[in-house]
Amino acid sequence: MATMKKYWKPFAEWATASRHSVLQRARLKLTGLYVGIIAVILVAFSVTLYYALAKNVRNNLEGNFSSEQTQELVITKTTDELQTSIFFIDALVLLVLGGFSYFLAGKTLKPIQHAMEQQKQFTADASHELRTPLAVIRTNLEVALREKEWNNEKGRMRIAGAINEVQSMTKLTEDLLTLSKLESGETTRSFLKINVAKLVEEVVTKMQGIATERNVQLSIERSDTAWMYGEAGALERLIMNIISNALHFTPANGYVRVAVYTHDGKIMIRVHDTGIGIAKEDLPHVYERLYRADKAREQGGGTGLGLAIAQEIAHTHHGAIHIESEPGKGTLVIITFPAVM
Numbered sequence: 001m002a003t004m005k006k007y008w009k010p011f012a013e014w015a016t017a018s019r020h021s022v023l024q025r026a027r028l029k030l031t032g033l034y035v036g037i038i039a040v041i042l043v044a045f046s047v048t049l050y051y052a053l054a055k056n057v058r059n060n061l062e063g064n065f066s067s068e069q070t071q072e073l074v075i076t077k078t079t080d081e082l083q084t085s086i087f088f089i090d091a092l093v094l095l096v097l098g099g100f101s102y103f104l105a106g107k108t109l110k111p112i113q114h115a116m117e118q119q120k121q122f123t124a125d126a127s128h129e130l131r132t133p134l135a136v137i138r139t140n141l142e143v144a145l146r147e148k149e150w151n152n153e154k155g156r157m158r159i160a161g162a163i164n165e166v167q168s169m170t171k172l173t174e175d176l177l178t179l180s181k182l183e184s185g186e187t188t189r190s191f192l193k194i195n196v197a198k199l200v201e202e203v204v205t206k207m208q209g210i211a212t213e214r215n216v217q218l219s220i221e222r223s224d225t226a227w228m229y230g231e232a233g234a235l236e237r238l239i240m241n242i243i244s245n246a247l248h249f250t251p252a253n254g255y256v257r258v259a260v261y262t263h264d265g266k267i268m269i270r271v272h273d274t275g276i277g278i279a280k281e282d283l284p285h286v287y288e289r290l291y292r293a294d295k296a297r298e299q300g301g302g303t304g305l306g307l308a309i310a311q312e313i314a315h316t317h318h319g320a321i322h323i324e325s326e327p328g329k330g331t332l333v334i335i336t337f338p339a340v341m
Contacts, residue, residue: 023113027105034101039094046086054079130172133165175305182312190231191317193340196267197226197260203239204258207247215252218243222260226267228337230317238313241306242271242321242333249331250275262339269335278325286323287311 057078140158147154204220211218246256254274261268278286287307307321314321318338325331 023109023116027102027109030105030108031098031102034105035094035098038097038101042090042094046090050083050086053082057082130169133169136165137162172305175309179305179309179312182309182316191229192232193227194230194232194235195225196228196230196235196269196337197222197224199232199235200239200258200260200269203236203243207240207243210244210247211256214247214250216247216250217255218247218258219255220258220260222258223262226260226262227340228267228317229340230337234313235317238310238335239269241310242335245306246271246273246275246331246333249273254330265339267337267339269337271333271335272330274330277327277329277331278323279327283323283325287321 058075140162144155144158201220201222204218208218243256243258250256250273256271256273259268259270259272311321314335314337320336322334322336323331324334
């Protein structure tokens with residue numbers, strides 16, 4: 001009895017969990033479908049095999065006995081043993097293939113499970129990102145309403161704080177919309193031949209004001225030309241996102257160095273900074289939507305979508321982004337695109 005309880009409890013827990021898990025129920029249904037198909041094939045094959053072998057047994061044994069009664073008994077016994085053997089072999093095969101079907105169903109559903117987990121994480125992160133600005137807006141407005149004597153300066157500060165949070169939420173929703181369009185392929189693509197070296201230099205020039213404000217040295221080294229087919233606006237956003245990240249996480253008196261050149265038929269854009277760096281365990285997740293490492297969160301700023309958007313833009317241009325980083329030693333981002341003559 002104790003032994004039965006020992007094995008029954010894990011099974012009961014598994015069955016209970018299966019009732020509440022959509023993926024587990026789908027896995028069991030898929031397993032049932034696989035097993036059903038296998039069972040139909042197995043039964044058809046076994047029936048055919050049994051009748052063929054039974055006929056062969058009867059043909060071989062007929063006429064070998066002096067008594068017809070003895071002959072019929074031997075034939076009946078032999079075919080019964082044959083039937084039993086086929087039944088047990090079928091049961092064993094069905095059991096083994098049932099286990100394999102369950103494993104195969106799990107492998108089939110694994111990408112869906114991963115997508116669902118990512119969706120859950122994204123929903124949780126999005127809720128977290130929106131909760132903070134909403135709380136700030138509500139607090140500012142409640143405090144303003146509770147004040148008995150309206151002070152113009154304090155009132156303006158409250159309203160300005162609420163507006164800043166609304167702007168943050170607007171930026172977040174715009175980035176989410178942009179990323180959604182990029183992932184679904186809804187954006188209109190009009191690829192033209194572009195000198196990326198010149199485009200990167202223009203972005204660096206635009207961002208010199210931010211670099212000066214943060215007391216970070218921003219420089220560029222480029223070849224005269226680096227041609228590729230692409231959409232200028234999207235590429236500008238990609239480069240701006242990467243450089244903006246580098247500037248944001250580089251302390252004062254640090255530097256961000258940008259280089260653009262061609263090598264082996266590829267355009268290479270390198271952005272190297274002396275910032276806080278990224279921990280090894282965080283590197284595989286930096287392209288995830290709304291993902292930001294703890295250090296980055298502590299310093300605030302950004303929506304956590306910059307690299308996700310940059311990666312999608314790179315993919316639509318048949319490019320790739322590679323990141324090397326170490327905490328306290330800065331980050332190197334290498335963007336590659338196919339070059340054209």
